[in-house]
Each structure stands twice: as C-alpha cells, then as structure tokens.
Amino acid sequence: MADNQLDIVFTAPHPDDLEIGMGGAIAKLVNLGYRVGMVHMTNGEPTPRGTPETRMKEMEAAAKILGVQVCEMLDIPNRVLMDGPESRYIVATALRKYRPKILVGMAGRTPGASPDHYQAQLITEASRFYSQLTKWDDRFDGTEPFRIDHLVYRPTRIAADVTHWHTQFVVDITDTFDQKIEAIRCYKSQFDDQRIKGLEHYVRSWAGVEGSSIGVRYGETYALPRLLGVTDMVSLLGDWQIPPPFKQEAKPS
Numbered sequence: 001m002a003d004n005q006l007d008i009v010f011t012a013p014h015p016d017d018l019e020i021g022m023g024g025a026i027a028k029l030v031n032l033g034y035r036v037g038m039v040h041m042t043n044g045e046p047t048p049r050g051t052p053e054t055r056m057k058e059m060e061a062a063a064k065i066l067g068v069q070v071c072e073m074l075d076i077p078n079r080v081l082m083d084g085p086e087s088r089y090i091v092a093t094a095l096r097k098y099r100p101k102i103l104v105g106m107a108g109r110t111p112g113a114s115p116d117h118y119q120a121q122l123i124t125e126a127s128r129f130y131s132q133l134t135k136w137d138d139r140f141d142g143t144e145p146f147r148i149d150h151l152v153y154r155p156t157r158i159a160a161d162v163t164h165w166h167t168q169f170v171v172d173i174t175d176t177f178d179q180k181i182e183a184i185r186c187y188k189s190q191f192d193d194q195r196i197k198g199l200e201h202y203v204r205s206w207a208g209v210e211g212s213s214i215g216v217r218y219g220e221t222y223a224l225p226r227l228l229g230v231t232d233m234v235s236l237l238g239d240w241q242i243p244p245p246f247k248q249e250a251k252p253s
Contacts, residue, residue: 007035009036009037009098010037015055021220022104024219025176038066039091065182074094081123087127092128095128096131097143101149106124110156128151132145153222172216181200
C-alpha cells in the first residue's frame, strides 16, 4: 500500500458533519487498524459564529481525537456548494490521491437545515464515478484513475424523504461513543453551552435507538445502494446481542 493510500474515506460538506454523523464508526475503524481519512468539502465559513482559522483548528483537534491518518479540507466554497463538474473534479482528485476501497458519505435531503448536505451526497456519488475515468487526468491534477469498490451512505435522521435502501447495517460504536462526543465538543465556535447540550442529547438519543436495534448501547446506521454479497453467512451474522426471554444455559467449556 502506498504511503498515502487509505482503506476508507469519509466525506461531508462541513467540518463537524462527519464528527456528528459518523464519528463513532471513524474511531472504531482506526482502532481496528484501518487507515482512515476524513475529507471535508468546505471550510464551513462564513457562519455567524466562526472564522476559517478557528474552524481549521477545531477540525484538526477533532481529527486528532478520532485518530485518523488523514484529515483534509477541500477548497470548495461553502453556502454555494452545488453538484457540478468543478466540485466533482475537486473531490474526485482527493479520492484518486488516497485510493480508498470504501467511500462513505451523507445521504438525505435536509430542507430544514443546510442544502449543502444533499448537494454533498450528489457530489460524492458523482466523484466516486469520476475517480475511475480514463483519458481525463488533466481534470484531476494528473492523478491516475482509480475504481472505488464500495459506496456507503450514512442516512441523516433529519432527511425530508423516506428512502428505501437495498441494504442497511448498524456499527456498534459503544466503545468509541465517548470519542465521538469529545470530537464534536472541539467545535466550540459552533456550539456554545446551550447548543452543545441539545446536540449531545440528540446524538446520544439516536445512537441509543440505532444501537438498541442490534442489542448494543450505541450504534450508527449505514446503508448500501445495492444488495450485499455474502459468502460466509455464519461468520457475517455472529452472536445476536439481544438476550432471550428465558434463562440462557452456560455453554460447556
């Protein structure tokens, strides 16, 4: 593996989106020994509460807590983020540079929040395709084409539409949930004491709901735009964590 090659890349429009939505899985994968990258499409500014310099420092602090090997902020303007050729070129260039096997992005149209979220989904989908295009290297700073095997979505709970996913799975983030919360707290410019209390309640509540669906304390739900191919069903399914309604007999040693 090349020095800059990653196993998996997580991308979203603004610094703090990845930490809020996917921080548990990001830290989990790092702890499992994978090379993980976080790619923020914009710097999130201007906002009423921050500055570009502040957001950069907060992003770097959050990435350090999560332990990722790469954290990059791309030079796409915030507030006018739109799916189109230029944005696709920029994101695809990063993907061709890091050459991950898996790409993870947000999913869902959020009319009650920033329209950047849905535009980022479209850019992510297109950039994955663009990253493999040949005879077009001049659009991607001379980087070589690369095919990303898997596109994974992190559906947002505030999406306006109910999406049917071919495959969904929940990552147990019980052991990394505290890291996720600590990373979110790095964004002090965006979340004062009152706002962070509300956000932590939201994050903890949904992580509890998603975790309880598989019998663990905290989880994050992810989805695939296709069916999941399985060779070893027994290894995939493993032990079911929800206890039975009867006394479980101890297994003989």
